[in-house]
Amino acid sequence: MSAGSEERVGFFTDTSVCIGCKACEVACKEWNAIPEDGLSLSGMSYDNTQALGASTWRHVAFIEQPRPEGRTELPLTEPASANGPRHGDGGPAGDMRWLMSSDVCKHCTHAACLDVCPTGSLFRTEFGTVVVQEDICNGCGYCVPACPYGVIEQRPDDGRAFKCTLCYDRLGAGQEPACAKACPTESIRFGPLDELRERAALRVDQLHKEGVTEARLYGHDPDNGVGGDGAFFLLLDRPEVYGLPPDPVVTTRDLPTMWKHAGAAALSLLGGLALSFALPGRGRR
Amino acid sequence: MTGTRGAGRRRARTGEQLMVPRAEFDSYYGRPVIKAPSWAARDIAGYFFLGGLAGAGSVVAAGAHLTGRGRTATAMKVSSLTAVSLSAAALIHDLGRPERFANMLRVFKPTSPMSVGSWLLSAYGPAAGAAAVSAVTGRLPRAGAAATAAAALLGPAVAAYTGVLAADTAVPAWHGAHRELPYLFAASATAAAAGMALVAGPVRENTPARCAAGLAALAETAVTEAAEHRLGMVAETYREGRAGTLLRASRVLTLAGGLAAACLGHRRPAAVASGLALLAGSVCTRFGVFAAGVASAEDPKYTVVPQREGT
Numbered sequence: 001m002s003a004g005s006e007e008r009v010g011f012f013t014d015t016s017v018c019i020g021c022k023a024c025e026v027a028c029k030e031w032n033a034i035p036e037d038g039l040s041l042s043g044m045s046y047d048n049t050q051a052l053g054a055s056t057w058r059h060v061a062f063i064e065q066p067r068p069e070g071r072t073e074l075p076l077t078e079p080a081s082a083n084g085p086r087h088g089d090g091g092p093a094g095d096m097r098w099l100m101s102s103d104v105c106k107h108c109t110h111a112a113c114l115d116v117c118p119t120g121s122l123f124r125t126e127f128g129t130v131v132v133q134e135d136i137c138n139g140c141g142y143c144v145p146a147c148p149y150g151v152i153e154q155r156p157d158d159g160r161a162f163k164c165t166l167c168y169d170r171l172g173a174g175q176e177p178a179c180a181k182a183c184p185t186e187s188i189r190f191g192p193l194d195e196l197r198e199r200a201a202l203r204v205d206q207l208h209k210e211g212v213t214e215a216r217l218y219g220h221d222p223d224n225g226v227g228g229d230g231a232f233f234l235l236l237d238r239p240e241v242y243g244l245p246p247d248p249v250v251t252t253r254d255l256p257t258m259w260k261h262a263g264a265a266a267l268s269l270l271g272g273l274a275l276s277f278a279l280p281g282r283g284r285r
Numbered sequence: 286m287t288g289t290r291g292a293g294r295r296r297a298r299t300g301e302q303l304m305v306p307r308a309e310f311d312s313y314y315g316r317p318v319i320k321a322p323s324w325a326a327r328d329i330a331g332y333f334f335l336g337g338l339a340g341a342g343s344v345v346a347a348g349a350h351l352t353g354r355g356r357t358a359t360a361m362k363v364s365s366l367t368a369v370s371l372s373a374a375a376l377i378h379d380l381g382r383p384e385r386f387a388n389m390l391r392v393f394k395p396t397s398p399m400s401v402g403s404w405l406l407s408a409y410g411p412a413a414g415a416a417a418v419s420a421v422t423g424r425l426p427r428a429g430a431a432a433t434a435a436a437a438l439l440g441p442a443v444a445a446y447t448g449v450l451a452a453d454t455a456v457p458a459w460h461g462a463h464r465e466l467p468y469l470f471a472a473s474a475t476a477a478a479a480g481m482a483l484v485a486g487p488v489r490e491n492t493p494a495r496c497a498a499g500l501a502a503l504a505e506t507a508v509t510e511a512a513e514h515r516l517g518m519v520a521e522t523y524r525e526g527r528a529g530t531l532l533r534a535s536r537v538l539t540l541a542g543g544l545a546a547a548c549l550g551h552r553r554p555a556a557v558a559s560g561l562a563l564l565a566g567s568v569c570t571r572f573g574v575f576a577a578g579v580a581s582a583e584d585p586k587y588t589v590v591p592q593r594e595g596t
Contacts, residue, residue, distance in 0.1 A: 139381015159381020243313030265467035266441035
């Protein structure tokens, strides 16, 4: 059933070229007609969006870091020049660096939200993506704590669960998702997952050669705890700095063990009570 | 503003220097990595308790039925029917779209403990209902006996699967204890059912309930210990805050109730008091485990550190 009739597609978000413009957030909200979900100043750098949620399907994280000793500044798209690493855009001493990253649903190969959904509302599309059917969802909320990335959420005034659909409607019409379309730096790349993985490997090699040793891919490995993410990233620090789990595992991987223990627990309950009736029952009746 | 070094502040608080190589965990402005369940504690922790009381209660009812302890049998059948009805009400109330509760039976998915539970409850509920109605009205005693047996066979599953329901999530305090939670919930359910039998049944019929109360109290204490040992640093969430208060209360109530039931349960006042303590202990266990799960989801430390240690 999950065998896609189309090629599996996804996102490769290269955070090394993200400029924090939030065009992806806006394009996503507009295209998908997502309601406003709070306008407040968070105090978290330029990030007033704060997190992915029922009404936020793209979220740009902003991290201001004191630059550790010897850490190079990103050459961005230009190759390293002869005068060595560049300095910040007019920043006085360049002693800070800004990390920006546009987060999104990972469309996991082994998706916990989909596995635990009791109604079948969450399903795998022909493009290998994971989508909620809003006419089926009854708002049980099980997918919310099941997601190892904290992506899916219930909309309080609606009750149902919502998340990124990877613009299922646009894919059907041969279009790329709104966020990728709007991204001015191609930080968000959309395409067949295999191609994206190849591109990403080249990009990380290129960055390493240019001295950006902290560049790393996140979620690209088909052998990771969720069987590989349909949306993966190039990060410039550890995943948890961006609010991403370092080594997430699909919870249902352990479900067979859990069912075994539940069976044994049920039998223990039955046995314990049978014993309670059998032992004293002799003397009594 | 760095804001990202969650452990930075923690270290400062413990008086350590920030010179140490790298904080043992980073976070994004201290924000949670995963989303805590939006379930209402009253509905879902309440259901864990009520489902356990109903499920284990049906086994007690069948045992009492089989051994000629008529009044206890009837009382437990009524208790199970009441508890499972309240369970259904709580579960439907907690849905974001309660009018769509029937969608729970739209598919059968073994990968979803909630789907399995929905099907279990839809088989168990009518059986428990028929057993109670037959016992109270005295009609169709054979059908009543069959329903009693069916409820007793399905009951343990109803009591134990909720452990899987909680554990099959990314919530560190629940998933980390996925081997222990079913036993913990089964023991807590047994304690609750034994407590109900002590309260509702006559003293001359309560020897099995006293025995079960003692066994369940010991089992629950031992399993909680094992779960905390397995959880490592995440076990903090079982000891601190609201969860810590509830689980400490649960331990005292359950052990005292179990001990009093076993030793003094032949006297009516002691039987009632110990029964109430066991019921209250089971409530505290469920709400405590629920609170620990929420606390572990809300602090990124409990998501990041165990995953870092695993890699």
